[in-house]
Amino acid sequence: MAESVWLNLDVRNALEAWDFGQACRLIRLRGDLRQDDMAQLTGLSQAFLSMLESGSRRLTNIDKIVQFLAGLGVPAELVPLPLPRTTVKVTEPPTVQFAGDADPTLPWTTARMVAALDTAVGGSAMDRRRFLTASGIALTAFVNQWDTAEAEPLHRAAAGSHLSQELLDSLQRTTDSLRTMDASDGSGTLTELGDAHLQLLKGLVKQTSYDEATGRRLAAIIADTAIQTGWFVFDAGERDRTLGYLYAALRAAKASGDIRLGAGALSYMAIHGYSTGAPHHAVAAAQRAREKVERLGAPALEAMLLTRQARGHAKLGERQAATAALGRAAELCAQGRSEHDPEWLYWINEGEIHGQAGSCYLDLGDPHSAVASFAKAHRALNPTDHRTRGLFLSRAATAHVEQGDLEAGCATAHEALDLADQLQSARLNEHVETMLRQLHPVSHSPYAREVLERAAAVTETGSRT
Helix, strand or coil: CHHHHCCCCCHHHHHCCCCCCHHHHHHHHHHHCCCCHHHHHCCCCCHHHHHHHHHCCCCCCCCHHHHHHHEEEEEECCCCCCCCCCCCCCCCCCCCCCCCCHHHCCCCCCCHHHHHHHHHHHHHHHHHHCCCCHHHHHHHHHHHHHHHEECCCCCCCCCCCCCCHHHHHHHHHHHHHHHHHHHHHHCCCHHHHHHHHHHHHHHHHHHHCHHHHHHHHHHHHHHHHHHHHHHHHHCCHHHHHHHHHHHHHHHHHHHHHCCHHHHHHHHHHHCCCCCCCCHHHHHHHHHHHHHCCCCCCCCCHHHHHHHHHHHHHCCCCCCHHHHHHHHHHHHHCCCCCCCCCEEEEEEEHHHHHHHHHHEEEEEHHHHHHHHHHHHHHHHHHCCCCCCHHHHHHHHHHHHHHHCCCHHHHHHHHHHHHHHCCCCCHHHHHHHHHHHHHHHHHHCCHHHHHHCCCCCCCHHHCCCCC
């Protein structure tokens, strides 16, 4: 377990109070662990740990308490019990090691923006591992530096060819086309196209001549493309690679002078956080981004960030904070887009807000509210945004089943499978697998059996993308 977990004040307070349910939840979240991982470490069942976290069971047997604490490696000084193992001494958090010029504490220069792109797109596996060491601390470091560091003016009076506005227009159109392809068909093989586009953009930074204004626009296109490619990587299931693109995007956004692009990168860091067991990072990234853009008069951008923050709160079980963020997001979305909202945020609409609300309610254990929100999302979503529709349908099916409406759940599951069969999205497939696992315990039902048999047939033929 990372030493930073034991330095966390909330963790220490929970252990001091012998609130083992709260301690279990906090250690799991801050240690980026699943309940299954906690079960393996402690020898306690996943079902018991789930009930312990929810408050429906308590840990009172002294032998089980010692087993729980020893399995997690809780330092002896945090609990007044004779733990049967050598414990580690709590020290200051370790310094994060980054690959070369990728260190966020170094000046934010053009050269280091290129170095960050090299790490994301063409770096070795070792470079990427070093770059992503202690990613939670790394995220905090990048967020803080993006917020406070001064960027070097981006201009290059080189002997290379002049970088024209017409070429920049064409490059932006390419990025926009990749974004549209992703929304309609899923990420598929788009990562390779995004990487190739970033390599071209990187070459232009180093080999062409441009003034500061043109350089800033080039940096903005790089930031936009790095964000989008990072998203392709994430949607393809390669989550350990995603942050490298987003850190590079933050550097490029800083060079462009467009804080909206920086907020966009942070919003995807938030998605990465709440999707990989680090919801507190999601809340922190979204909140910092909101602080930077709240005076811009960009309601769609702020609404999007609020939904990311709400998802983090929901994963943490913070219902009041989640619903407050969702309510404010709905209010801002109802205002409509302003001239200050970025063009790349065209997909934020009422359907997206309702869908994110449904996801929050599902995480909060409220399937009834989740079903209602997903139904509103289904009616309001852009019909061409097939992947988002598929994601929300798979979660809606889960919500129906959780509230006991198996027939509706299975009918919705068929709709989700229809879209999953058409798209190339590892993330959607993961959601579908989660949906199917929930149907196995009720496979005696003809509704569930039909869905499971259909999914099994697709898996056997290998036609699922």
